[in-house]
Amino acid sequence: MQRRTVGILVFEGVEVLDFAGPYEVFSRTRLVPGLASRRSDESAPFRPLLIGPSTDVVVATGGLKVVPDHGLDEAPHLDLLLVPGGFGSRALLEDSRTLTWILERSAVAELTTSVCSGALVLAKLGLLSGRRATTHHGSFDTLAQIDPSIVVRRDERVVEDGIITSAGVAAGIDMSFRVVELLCGVEVADETAAYIEYPRP
Template sequence: MTRNIGILLFDDVEELDAVGPWEVLAYWTLTFPEDGYAVSMLSRDGKPVLASKGLTLGAHPSFADAPDYDVVLHPGGNGTRTLMRDPEHLDWVRAQNAKTPLMTSVCSGALVYAAAGLLRNRPATTYWGALGLLAELDPTITVREQDRYVDDGDVITSAGVSAGIDMALHLVRRLAGLERARAVRRGIQYDPEPPV
């Protein structure tokens, strides 16, 4: 039986928040199908979204057509400022949390999780520019400013943008083991050496 990973898309999503983890997870699931995972992008209505910097991203299923997920990944981006105040979206996040073994976020996706109550009394992180807002949304959160990602069992949050790649590799390690994660990292040639 295939286990499903869903990456949420919405208007004004930060491109790399969604596509960075997609690259890691799609490489893994396509290269190692024997691990039994599949990844898809979903949006509320199943239609494409216009991301923060103008890239159009296509979804696979809509909320209504989506399978049950083993992992849900909520990216960040400017669109989270609307979603964190959208009762319908917060209800959807809570419903996913009630039936999904592992909820993950990248960047300001953590703000949505905080607004939905998922991070109450937990350690978490987000994009550096949103750390203060994360603490304001829920003062019970132990904000981990220096961490690229924070794994708290059934919820994983990551810092901004490129940190989602690190979190996705951690996810592969957690779900399929260290050697598999190393193979994926090698396959996508992820070995950062910033020139600045």
Template sequence: MTDTAAAPAATTIVFLLIPGITQLDFTAPAQALCRMPGALLVSAAASRDPIATDSGFSILPTDDFASCPQADILCVPGGHGVAEALGDAATIDFIARQAAGAKWVTSVCTGAFLLGRAGLLTGKRATTHWAYAHLLPLVGAEPVTARIVEDGNLVTSGGVTSGLDFALTLIGRLHGDAVAQAIQLAIEYDPAPPYIGGHPDRTPPAITAGLKARVYDAAAERMERALIGPLGSSRSRSDGR
């Protein structure tokens, strides 16, 4: 007897890549989502040149903005490069065009601000990395302290590692809990961190204060300046500026 079971419908998942991306914002959800039935993973950037990550290596996009297919799921990762990307008209236009036809619009970490610059967070509940959450009202969003926040077809997630939780949550919505749990098992996502913490609510205050002073106070100020600044004209990212 032949197997007449229908193949799962194809789902095109488009990840935006920008210079300075936090690689785990992209690679963690991509690792789970690529195992979803029918998944077709696409990574798009302004050009097909290698994209430098924050980890000292680069990622090669599969497409540029012009060749990228329409996303069923659009995912916008974050990173320290977001502040510059907020002023790039071509990047923001790409997000807006893709979001208009996507079934799901999602972000990881500070990628939420790129969604916001594209006008996609107005009146929406959203989350982002804890160090930047106070800036969400600047893009019209209602900040929510949570690892994953769903508002209609919009799904935002917190910092870096929360992208994996977001991916499994979305897989569960699309294919059911059993499929999501099987993928979680396949990648052995069974976190048992060596320290209690990972969020200011559960981390010793001195550690949080020290990290903010060393990294995130200045980074959040830079993000704020970018958010209140104008959207710049479209230009190539390959010029190094």
């Protein structure tokens, strides 16, 4: 079975649940249901990786220290790209190296997604132009200012329009389950949600 590689960007000031929630969903998904299947990766359809500026420690919100699996320059091919948010995402808007990397990886990824204010980064790159999208409620106006052509959906947790965006923080879990459902089917998504005891909306 070919596993899809999920590249989850991490950076200084990234919101913990923005990346950790999706990581949990993708790392716990199995095509074969049950506890026994989760003791190995044999039926795992996803391989989540944390991608940082380098492999040096990244300090997330609250002081959590995270060690990326790969730096930007060494990251393998990514089937799925996930851009999380957090207070540090504002600095990414002026980080030409990371912006270029996201643009290049998004162009060849099967699916590009964002959580929370990660949508601001995608908007900065023009990836959300003319699309429906959402973000953290505190960033609605900023999203619209970056690109007025974006149709900001203020009342939806997950918005699909070529690119999948989610509302703030915990909504990234809902977004990840939607990706699982799209790629693996609703039964796999529901079984995984039951395993981690997460009530899908």
